[in-house]
Amino acid sequence: MNFDRTIERRGSHSMKWDMMAERYAVSAETGLPMWVADMDFAAPDCVQDALRRAVDHGIYGYFGDDAAYRAAICWWMAERHGWQVDPGHIFTTHGLVNAVGLCLQTWTAPGDGVVLFTPVYHAFARTIEGAGRVVVECPLVERAGRYEMDFDAADAAMTGRETMLILCSPHNPGGRVWSRAELQAVAAFCERHDLLLVSDEIHHDLLMPGQRHVPTPLATPGSLDRLVMLTSASKTFNIAGTHCGNVILSDPRLRAAFAKTLVGTGISPNSFGLHAVTAAYSPEGAAWVDALCAYIDGNRQLFDDGINKIPGLRSMALESTYLAWVDFSGTGMAREEFTARVEQGAGIAANHGTTFGQGGESWLRFNLGAPRPVISEAVDRLQRAFGDLQ
Numbered sequence: 001m002n003f004d005r006t007i008e009r010r011g012s013h014s015m016k017w018d019m020m021a022e023r024y025a026v027s028a029e030t031g032l033p034m035w036v037a038d039m040d041f042a043a044p045d046c047v048q049d050a051l052r053r054a055v056d057h058g059i060y061g062y063f064g065d066d067a068a069y070r071a072a073i074c075w076w077m078a079e080r081h082g083w084q085v086d087p088g089h090i091f092t093t094h095g096l097v098n099a100v101g102l103c104l105q106t107w108t109a110p111g112d113g114v115v116l117f118t119p120v121y122h123a124f125a126r127t128i129e130g131a132g133r134v135v136v137e138c139p140l141v142e143r144a145g146r147y148e149m150d151f152d153a154a155d156a157a158m159t160g161r162e163t164m165l166i167l168c169s170p171h172n173p174g175g176r177v178w179s180r181a182e183l184q185a186v187a188a189f190c191e192r193h194d195l196l197l198v199s200d201e202i203h204h205d206l207l208m209p210g211q212r213h214v215p216t217p218l219a220t221p222g223s224l225d226r227l228v229m230l231t232s233a234s235k236t237f238n239i240a241g242t243h244c245g246n247v248i249l250s251d252p253r254l255r256a257a258f259a260k261t262l263v264g265t266g267i268s269p270n271s272f273g274l275h276a277v278t279a280a281y282s283p284e285g286a287a288w289v290d291a292l293c294a295y296i297d298g299n300r301q302l303f304d305d306g307i308n309k310i311p312g313l314r315s316m317a318l319e320s321t322y323l324a325w326v327d328f329s330g331t332g333m334a335r336e337e338f339t340a341r342v343e344q345g346a347g348i349a350a351n352h353g354t355t356f357g358q359g360g361e362s363w364l365r366f367n368l369g370a371p372r373p374v375i376s377e378a379v380d381r382l383q384r385a386f387g388d389l390q
């Protein structure tokens with residue numbers, strides 16, 4: 001577990017590194033990629049060993065008998081989140097964006113409204129629009145420096161054409177760990193407007209000290225008939241390229257409908273994803289995640305201390321995820337100017353806040369999943385790029 005180790009990723013078909021210069025005004029040689037949400041850390045040894053065993057076997061045929069895979073998921077959810085999952089309630093997809101697309105196909109019709117609390121993970125809107133559904137944005141409000149939902153405004157925004165709400169829990173990009181009461185309020189909102197609640201909990205293991213994630217079914221046991229749970233090991237263990245995600249459904253009618261979609265789309269998981277997840281959800285994987293969270297917390301402190309010293313910049317206090325959300329509105333600069341300073345000035349590729357929907361206009365998102373010297377370098381570069389504001 002040496003998170004300080006630098007591993008060269010250029011030339012490895014890494015989206016984060018090898019597509020950075022194409023997407024952002026930074027140099028491929030000297031740019032710091034702080035955009036796509038994967039980390040520059042090697043996966044734990046237990047995962048690497050399992051994948052090596054699978055590779056070394058030499059035969060890459062169809063995977064069968066996923067009992068160990070399901071058992072590993074059930075163990076993890078009980079052990080880490082106090083959530084008892086029935087192994088028969090788990091469906092496997094090619095990751096969670098794929099799962100969102102399959103949910104839209106299963107439970108909504110073209111033209112239906114899908115509610116998002118924005119700003120939120122950009123692929124939700126892209127997938128909803130790509131499927132011919134309509135994004136209905138309910139902007140989060142900031143109170144005491146953190147995001148909250150405004151249910152009065154959301155109630156007023158409903159037209160009756162909405163059929164689904166996609167919740168990001170914990171929240172990307174604001175890093176909120178929603179409380180039990182907030183999750184109950186979301187479920188009540190879904191009841192009032194007859195919405196299916198899709199809860200994407202991909203970031204649930206990446207918790208800052210003192211935070212406790214509440215799985216939505218534990219907060220809302222009375223609403224399981226309208227709840228779709230999405231979970232994945234891919235953020236936690238940095239295995240997103242193995243493209244494996246889960247849809248967990250307690251309700252038999254939801255299960256029957258989703259099973260039909262999987263048959264109708266021919267989705268069946270990639271064996272390497274199943275090997276990786278089975279190995280990751282283990283006591284060895286758990287020890288690695290504990291160390292990872294402590295390391296990310298150190299990165300977060302270093303980054304926030306440096307950023308909050310720059311007049312006009314403000315990093316939202318992260319409760320979860322390795323994604324820092326930085327507000328540039330205090331600089332009084334236009335979006336083009338602060339973005340140019342970050343890209344051309346500091347040589348940093350950070351996600352543009354506008355892609356996250358309403359409320360993201362004055363923000364950029366920085367990925368802190370990198371060795372500490374990279375975070376330190378990023379802070380130095382940003383302090384220099386905004387040096388005239390000191």
Ligand SMILES: Cc1ncc(COP(=O)(O)O)c(C=O)c1O
Pocket residue numbers: 037094095096097098121168172200202203232234240243244245
């Ligand atoms: C909330 C959320 N859901 C899903 C994903 C992507 O999931 P996958 O790679 O399994 O499609 C991300 C990636 O950043 C995310 O933040």
